[in-house]
Amino acid sequence: MKKVVIINLSPRKKGTSMMLANRCREFLSVRDYQVEILHLYPNLKNLSPLLAAINEVQSIIMVGPCYINTYPADTVYLLEELEKNRDVLHGQDLYGIIQGGMPYVHTHESGLKMLELFAGENDLSFKGGFVIGMGAMLNGQPLDKLLNGKKAERGFQYFLENVAKQENSSSELYHQAQLKMPGMVYYLMAKMMNRKIDKERRGKGIGDQVKSPYDNTGINY
Amino acid sequence: MITILSDHTRQEVGERLDKKLRERKIATEFISLTDMNVGPCYSCGGCTDKTYGQCIHRDDGDIILPKLMRTDVLVMVTPVKWGSYSFKTKRVFDKCAVIGDRHYYYKNGELVKGKIGRVHTFVAIGVKDQWQNDEKSAFENLVAENIKIMNIKGRVHLVDASNISVFLDSAVEDLNQ
Numbered sequence A: 001m002k003k004v005v006i007i008n009l010s011p012r013k014k015g016t017s018m019m020l021a022n023r024c025r026e027f028l029s030v031r032d033y034q035v036e037i038l039h040l041y042p043n044l045k046n047l048s049p050l051l052a053a054i055n056e057v058q059s060i061i062m063v064g065p066c067y068i069n070t071y072p073a074d075t076v077y078l079l080e081e082l083e084k085n086r087d088v089l090h091g092q093d094l095y096g097i098i099q100g101g102m103p104y105v106h107t108h109e110s111g112l113k114m115l116e117l118f119a120g121e122n123d124l125s126f127k128g129g130f131v132i133g134m135g136a137m138l139n140g141q142p143l144d145k146l147l148n149g150k151k152a153e154r155g156f157q158y159f160l161e162n163v164a165k166q167e168n169s170s171s172e173l174y175h176q177a178q179l180k181m182p183g184m185v186y187y188l189m190a191k192m193m194n195r196k197i198d199k200e201r202r203g204k205g206i207g208d209q210v211k212s213p214y215d216n217t218g219i220n221y
Numbered sequence B: 001m002i003t004i005l006s007d008h009t010r011q012e013v014g015e016r017l018d019k020k021l022r023e024r025k026i027a028t029e030f031i032s033l034t035d036m037n038v039g040p041c042y043s044c045g046g047c048t049d050k051t052y053g054q055c056i057h058r059d060d061g062d063i064i065l066p067k068l069m070r071t072d073v074l075v076m077v078t079p080v081k082w083g084s085y086s087f088k089t090k091r092v093f094d095k096c097a098v099i100g101d102r103h104y105y106y107k108n109g110e111l112v113k114g115k116i117g118r119v120h121t122f123v124a125i126g127v128k129d130q131w132q133n134d135e136k137s138a139f140e141n142l143v144a145e146n147i148k149i150m151n152i153k154g155r156v157h158l159v160d161a162s163n164i165s166v167f168l169d170s171a172v173e174d175l176n177q
């Protein structure tokens, strides 16, 4: 039986990254894989459970959110610590999944590139990844709830098959699955979401012109 | 105002740039991340649901974020790891979401977000002992996406030992405008 570890790079245990991690587990556990999901954030003080698990497996899947166009800061920390403990890295396959609020894939793709460069320097075999937009709207709900649900579902399924067979997964899969809408739709989406944001602010008694709590130029820190 | 945020780990490009700008009497604020301790964004929603616009976790973000609120130009000087910002730099960058404009805008056929505070220009300076081509393009792409999503002006510089002097002179000219 082959072993795979899925690492949840999101601080949230019930978000979209975890929904995708669970999808990976369901798919691989019925295909002769022993699957373990581990969370990064509760282990930040002591990464040894993660290092030990990585040492044992054939494949690693890193799944996380996109923060400012790439994985969160603490993913960089995890990679730095893995580099320091290089003896646990010995040719395992590495796959990445990144998902974020914006609908396009180019805005999230840098995360996968980071994993690829890391793998190249540290005796891992990067075999590709999957990128999903509108993960914030999804907020942990199943993939088929996306506007491009059918396409995303199909692409992700192919990706999982690649993982199960330890094959390279082409970026074509997630490029083809991405939502394509005329500009007008995005223009209207922006209007709609902004109205919601402003309504929320007014509901909290915060006007549109309110200063940020950090904008206290009088105080000297 | 120009604010330079610098992760000093194995580089002193930020300090040297700050010194040169001061010599030219250009107003700068220099923030060294060396002794700063900024925690992660836990995506807990506290900055929306509890204290709107403010992180509920107390750390040195409380020192850094007010400074970033009053700058027009943000210069991030960072060692580059695998085509990405250093861990310390990225911790700060992630927290910048809390002082970012939450609204969406429509630009070039796509959705984008707004700026951080009132920053109108973002300059990323990546430092590396030796650059490989694929890491160069990875960092350039990442910064280009940052600039796109923040809907502001910006540029990226790739610095190593061989081009630092030339870089410093041209960066000073560039930031003087």
Ligand SMILES: Cc1cc2nc3c(=O)[nH]c(=O)nc-3n(C[C@H](O)[C@H](O)[C@H](O)COP(=O)(O)O)c2cc1C
Pocket (backbone or CB within 6 Å): A010, A011, A012, A014, A015, A016, A017, A018, A064, A065, A066, A067, A068, A069, A070, A099, A100, A101, A102, A103, A107, A134, A135, A136, A137, A139, A140, B041, B043, B094, B095, B097, B149
């Ligand atoms: C600090 C922070 C920064 C973010 N930056 C981006 C971003 O640059 N682009 C984007 O599309 N979404 C961004 N998001 C939204 C998240 O990627 C999105 O909500 C994601 O689905 C969260 O995944 P999770 O549920 O697994 O935590 C950001 C969220 C946070 C908290």
